[in-house]
Amino acid sequence: MPVDNFEELTNQLNGMSEDKRREKIKELQVDCVCPICPTYNKCAKETEENIFCIKGKSNCVKKEKGCMCPTCPFAAKFKIGVIYNFYCMRGLEIDQRKL
Numbered sequence: 654m655p656v657d658n659f660e661e662l663t664n665q666l667n668g669m670s671e672d673k674r675r676e677k678i679k680e681l682q683v684d685c686v687c688p689i690c691p692t693y694n695k696c697a698k699e700t701e702e703n704i705f706c707i708k709g710k711s712n713c714v715k716k717e718k719g720c721m722c723p724t725c726p727f728a729a730k731f732k733i734g735v736i737y738n739f740y741c742m743r744g745l746e747i748d749q750r751k752l
């Protein structure tokens with residue numbers, strides 16, 4: 654399968670220093686709608702979790718109550734969030750593709 658934009662982004666992030674990666678993720682997370690999702694909870698808010706598609710599973714979310722990833726501008730831009738989602742519970746987009 655050809656490498657898509659999301660895979661390219663993942664490769665870029667993996668090749669960055671910790672600082673640069675953190676900076677880049679901070680830019681990207683502005684578009685993440687997780688904080689307004691019914692599955693997102695108080696613990697996730699308090700620990701500032703988000704952009705699970707890139708960061709992986711949540712340490713807080715334990716129950717799926719619907720997923721807003723299909724409505725997310727970041728997901729639309731990188732064509733993710735429809736086939737795979739619930740990243741907070743199910744893990745990274747890249748890992749879900751391998752299952």
Ligand code: SF4
Binds near residue numbers: 686704721722727734
């Ligand atoms: S796709 Fe989901 S996890 Fe990723 S940024 Fe959008 S809302 Fe957040």
Ligand code: SF4
Binds near residue numbers: 690691720740
């Ligand atoms: S990954 Fe999906 S289910 Fe989880 S908080 Fe974000 S929008 Fe909600």
